[in-house]
Amino acid sequence: MVKICCLGAGYVGGPTMAVIALKCPDIEVVVVDIFEPRIIAWNSDHLPIYEPGLDDVVKQCRGKNLFFSKDVEKHVAEADIVFVSVNTPTKTQGLGAGKAADLAYWESAARMIADVSRTDKIVVEKSTVPVKTAEAIEKILTHNSKGINFQILSNPEFLAEGTAIQDLFNPDRVLIGGRETPEGKKAIQALKDVYAHWVPVERIICTNLWSAELSKLAANAFLAQRISSVNAMSALCEATGADVSQVSHAIGKDTRIGPKFLNASVGFGGSCFQKDILNLVYICECNGLPEVATYWKQVVQVNEYQKTRFVNRMVSSMFNTVSGKKIAILGFAFKKDTGDTRETPAIGVCQGLLGDKAILSIYDPQVSQEQIQRDLSMHKSELDRPPRLQPASPTAMKQVTCVWDAYEAAKGAHGICILTEWDEFKTLDYQKIYDDMQKPAFVFDGRNVVDVDKLRQIGFIVYTIGKPLDAWLKDMPAVA
Ligand code: NAI
Structure with missing residues (x-):
């Protein structure tokens, strides 16, 4: 059984992983978070976020192949694919304050993954990150890897809050960016196989890493630009x-x-x-x-x-x-x-x-x-x-x-x-x-x-x- 672990049980990590679990009964999905109250809420009758249809999806697979846990390191160590869906807010201090993305959560997640991993892993950027982040993450992982092979993929999320479940069930497209090496292509295929459980293959777009990272920023810029226009x-x-x-x-x-x-x-x-x-x-x-x-x-x-x-x-x-x-x-x-x-x-x-x-x-x-x-x-x-x-x-x-x-x-x-x-x-x-x-x-x-x-x-x-x-x-x- 393929094991997925997702770091970050927020507006993206929670619904996205719940839908993967629902659509892929042969995959075990564990969503972990360092903020314990969120995990407690995900395991209760009052989910931490309100999203139409989410309760139903969670009820159908929680305890079967969908789990929420605060035991971050254990589940990362056991996973084949690690999604990172942590927050990437705007920096409030220092270089680039008020504009640049604060990647502190991402960097600490990457260091922890490198630290606890004992088997090869695919690490998936789910958070929205600046273009070229994968290069930095790759460096952190490989310099701390102890011989383990990490493949980095960019798989930005395009769901909209309020219609997240609908968007995840029926996405306009799924975007996967990866290295153009044989190992990179193999990792892309592994993630594609996950989505292919329910997304028509012609809607799964595969690109290089930088195009995938930049496409997410470009999509949000274009959408917001229409509103401002x-x-x-x-x-x-x-x-x-x-x-x-x-x-x-x-x-x-x-x-x-x-x-x-x-x-x-x-x-x-x-x-x-x-x-x-x-x-x-x-x-x-x-x-x-x-x-x-x-x-x-x-x-x-x-x-x-x-x-x-x-x-x-x-x-x-x-x-x-x-x-x-x-x-x-x-x-x-x-x-x-x-x-x-x-x-x-x-x-x-x-x-x-x-x-x-x-x-x-x-x-x-x-x-x-x-x-x-x-x-x-x-x-x-x-x-x-x-x-x-x-x-x-x-x-x-x-x-x-x-x-x-x-x-x-x-x-x-x-x-x-x-x-x-x-x-x-x-x-x-x-x-x-x-x-x-x-x-x-x-x-x-x-x-x-x-x-x-x-x-x-x-x-x-x-x-x-x-x-x-x-x-x-x-x-x-x-x-x-
Ligand atoms: P969020 O703030 O709701 O959730 C992030 C979670 O990550 C928090 O619960 C936090 O405790 C947890 N976290 C931080 N560091 C961690 C670590 N080292 N290990 C485990 N958990 C950790 O954020 P949200 O809205 O889910 O966004 C996540 C990312 O997805 C951001 O980069 C955002 O830009 C992107 N995104 C958000 C969308 C949205 O509609 N909210 C849509 C598409 C992308």
Whole structure:
């Protein structure tokens, strides 16, 4: 029986390995993590991450051929294939701080693998890493190997949180990069055999190591760039009376452009897009390509601009001050169907409103009060972060409450601000909400989920990103 061990039981390691175990009953999969509470949660009825369909997959194979353990060294030593799916955040200190990927977790994982291995192994980069990382990892492994043969493969993950199980069951492609030597090709084939249990072989792309590593950064840069492009267009729509949804629909019909990832919003979030673009920017700078670096940096800067623009629009619409006014924040996760708040635009928007002394009542169906409080008071190492979107002070945090119901959040509020596109926000009883609010009652929709005409008929003053402004908002233009 082939044995797989995965280092890192996070948003990628957990779901990816659960699906491999489900689809490959002849393979034993052990997911290990140095953070014990996560392992305890994976072995309980309350998995550490929320992802539609994940519970079912885990229940079907946990205890059969899927195991979660904190015994990292034992399972690495026993494995034929070791996936490394540890976190690779942006460096906060030292050379490249604020841009470069912090590979400390990766390096310590590689040293540990070299240390405990007694048999040949395939080591798979699952984490997103800078191009050429495999070379460094190879050096660490071979210089500490005691004669053991390690083959390094790059197998970046393209799943999206919220649809991870669907994406893993039916991936657009699986990418495997490896050395072009006979041993390298053999390792590629071994990993290909794993995926071929359920992925059609024509969707398994094999490349050299550097192409695979760079393709992941390139994919995230292209996806984020589409969002920043449509968001930049949304500002122009508001200034001219065009409707960004109509523009997106019209341009998306062009098969060269395509319809996906053209929804204007308050901005992208999640642990990957910003981190990976900043990493790309750093790599370009290190390779003497400042023009290419500037091009990609702008994608992140437009994202910051969009958040600031949104906050400014809210404040200016509400008579240029939100001081002492209750604002209901609906949604805090960076997208629907996840409880993940890493880099969620809600952080910047809430911090901006708190900076203007608003009183926030926050509701998200999947995010805990502790998480929200941690996020709002956290210092971040973001690139060129505007001074307005800075961490909330302890005094400001007293103005934040978290509630478990959208109606409760909106009770007595001056405005509602939608920051995550949870389906339930489309079907709320907005008449009931309106009746319980201060007047004039405002809705600021950062995800374009509400029926604008219906809400305006009820009496709300509605702002949705990139849509024609009503008379009220036209009189109060927001400049970021
Ligand atoms: P995460 O933070 O949820 O999980 C990483 C886990 O690795 C943590 O639980 C941590 O305790 C553990 N860890 C760190 N060092 C370890 C070690 N030496 N041994 C064992 N465990 C160790 O991170 P996430 O979101 O799963 O991301 C992992 C990687 O995958 C990152 O490089 C990320 O960029 C990439 N990625 C993430 C995607 C996402 O949607 N979250 C999608 C595609 C790639």
